Amino acid sequence: MFRARGEDSLPVGSSRSFGKRLRPTNREAHAPLWAQVKASLTALILEDGLQEHARLPSEAELCARFGVSRTVVREAMSQMVNEGLIYRLQGKGAFVAGRRDEQDFVGTTVGFSGELADKRKQVTRRILRQETGLPPPRIRKLLRIEETTRLVFVDRAMAVEGSPRMIVRWAMLESVVPGLDAMPLENRSLYDTIGRQYGVRLARAERWIEAVPALGEDAALLGVAEGTPVLGIESVAFNPAAQAIEYYTALYLTDRSRLHFTVSSPNF
Template identity: 75%
Template sequence: MSDSLSREFVDRLHPTNRAVSAPLWSQVKAALTRLIRDEGLQEHTRLPSEAEMCARFDVSRTVVRDAMAQMVNERLIYKLQGKGAFVAGRREEQDFVGTTVGFSGELADKRKEVSRRILRQEVSLPSARMAKLMRTDESTPIVRVDRVLSVDGNPRMIVRWAMLESVVPGLETVPLENRSLYDTITRQYGIQLNKAERWIEASGASAEDAALLKIAVGSPVLGIESAAANAQGQVIEYYTALYLTDRSRLHFTISSPSM
C-alpha cells in the first residue's frame, strides 16, 4: 500500500462552514472528494484518521463517519478494520447498468464530481407499465424521485425512479440533493437489491429531456428501463433513465445460463 497522505495535503483540509446550508457531513465529503480528485491521489493512499479529520474539520466523529460511509458506497474509498480509510482503485469501464450499483457510485469511482438536481420527489400511483413490471396494481402507492445527474457540472443522465412506498416510508421527505439515493435506501431502510431485469434501446431526446440535458432535440440517447427485486424476490424498484454515451461507454458482464 502507498504511504499516508502527506502533510502538504492534510494541511489543505479546513474547518466546515456552519453558515451555509449544506450538511456538515456533505461538506466533509466534498472536501475529501476534491482532494482525491484534484490532486490525483494514487490508489491505496491512506487518508487521515477519523480523529485527525474531526480536528481538521471541527466536527464530531459521527459527521466524519457519515461522510466516509457515503464515499465507501460510491467506491471512492475503502476501509480496512483497524487500519483506516484508503483511496480506492480506478476502473476503466462503467458497469452500473449490469449491476445493482447506482450511477453516482460508478462515476464517483472515476474521480468525477456527481451532482443531483431533484425534479420530483413525492408519493403517487404507478402507471400501468410500472405496475405490470413491479407485479402490483395501479392503486399501490409508490415513492417517485425524478432527478438529473450531472458529472463535473455537465448533465449526463435523467432518472425517473420509483419504489414501493411500503418499503421506503417517508423517503419523499428525505433531502436527496447531496447524497446517493442507493446509499440512502441501503443505510436508512436496509434495502438490498439482488436481481434486476433491464431493457435498453437507442432513442432521440424529446424537447423536455433535451432541455434538461442541455442538448439538441432529437440528439441520440440511450434509454434504460429497469425492474429490480429484493432478497425475497419481491420487485420493489422501477426506473427509466436516459443516458448520454458521448463521453463514456457502458460495460456488461454476461454469463451462460445454468444447464
Template identity: 65%
Template sequence: MPDRFGCIERGTSMPLWSQVKASLTMLIREDGLKEHDRLPSESELCKSFGVSRTVIREALSQMVNEGLIYRLQGKGAFVRGHRDEQKFVGTTMGFSGEMAEKKQNVTRKILRQEVTYPTPRISRMLQIDPSHPIVAVDRVMLVEGVPRLIVRWAMLQETVPGLERIQLESRSLYDTINRQFGVRLVRADRWIEAVSLSAPDAELLEVEAGKAALKVESVCVNEVGHPIEYYIATFLTDRSRLHLSVSSLG
C-alpha cells in the same frame, strides 16, 4: 489560428470535408487537445479553412460518428476522449456509487421528486394496483459537468416514507435509501434497447433531437423477492458504453 490547420487543396479527388476532418483530427491527436477541450466554433473554422458552413458541419458530423468529438447544443464541439464503461447496469450499484469509485464528480439536476401513482407500465412491472402510491424521482446525472444520462425512478412509498422531502441534488439516491431506510436491492431484471432521443430528452442532455441513445428499463427486488424499484435510464452512447458481466451460461 490558420497555421494550426493543414492546407485545403481544391480540385483534388479528396472532398473538402474530408480534408477538414483530417486536419482537425491531427489537431486533436498532435496538438495537445485534451478530453472535453472545445474546438473552434463553426464560423471560426469556416474562416480558417476558407470553406462553407456545410463543409464544416459534414466534417464535424463524421468526427462525431467516429467517436472523436461530441456536441453540446448551443455550446459547440468538444474532444471526446475515451468512453467510460458503465458497470452499474449489470449490478445493483447506483451510478453515483460507480462514479465515486472512479473519483469522478457527479452532480444531479432534479426534475421531479414527489409521491404519485404508478403508470400502467409501472403497475405491471412492480405488480401493484394503480392506486398504490409510489415515490418518483426523475433526474439528469452529470459527470464533470457534462450531462450523461436521464433517470426516471420509482419506488414503493411504504419502502421509503418521506423520501420526497429529502434534498437529493448533492447526495447519492442509492446511498440515501440504504442508509436512511435500510433498503437493500438484491436482484434486478433489465431490458436494453436502442432509441432516438425525443426533443425534451435531447434538450436535457444538450444534444440534437433524434440522436441515438440506449434505454435501460429495470425492476429490482428486495431480500424476499418483492419488486420494489423501477427505473428507466437513457444513455448517450458517445459518452459511455455499458459493461455487463454474465456467468453460469449453459
C-alpha cells in the same frame, strides 16, 4: 442549473490558433478531401492534446483554411461525430469530445452515482420530482402490483464533473421506503440512502435498452439539440425474496462514456 457543454468561454489558444497547425489538403493525393480534413483535425485533437470541449473553427473557417467546399467539411465532421471525437451543439458549433468514462452501473444493481463515486468522479444531482403517488399502468404491470399500491417517485437529472449525463425517473414501493419523499436527496446518492436508512438490498434486475431521441425538456436538461439520440434504459429490480420493488427509466448520454457489461453462462 446545469450548464450545457460548450457554453464556456473559448479556451485560450484553441480555435483562434488552429490555422497554423492544420495540415493542408492535397488534391493529387489518393485520399478523398473529406478524409484529409478529418485526418488533420483528428491529429490536432489526439496529437496536440487539444482541450476537452474546446470549440473547433466554424465550417466557413475550415472551408477557407483547407480550400474545400462546405460539403467536404461537413462529411469530415460527421465522421468525427460518429467516432466520438467531437460533438455538435445546435447554433453553437462543434467541440472536442471529452474522454469517455467506462460505466458498469447498467450491468449491476449499483446505482449510477455510487459507481461513479468509486471512480472519484464528482456527481451532482438536480431533483425534478420527489413525491408519493399511485402507479401508472406500465409500472403496475412490471412490478405486479395493485393500482392502489403507493410508490415513492424521485426524478433526477445528474451531471458528472459539471457535464449533464443522465435523467432518471425512479420509483419504489412506499412500504419499503416510507418517508423517502421528504428526505433531502440533492447531495446524496439515492442507493446509498435507501441502503443505509432502510436496509434495502437489490438482488437482481432486468433491464431493457434502446436508442431514443431526447425531446423537449429532456433535451434541454441534457444540454443537447432536440432529437439527439440517447440511450433509453428501463429497469425493474428485485429484493432477495424475488419481489419486484423498484422501477426506473433513464435517458443516458453516451458521447462521453461507454457502458460495460459482464455476461456469464447460466451453467457456471
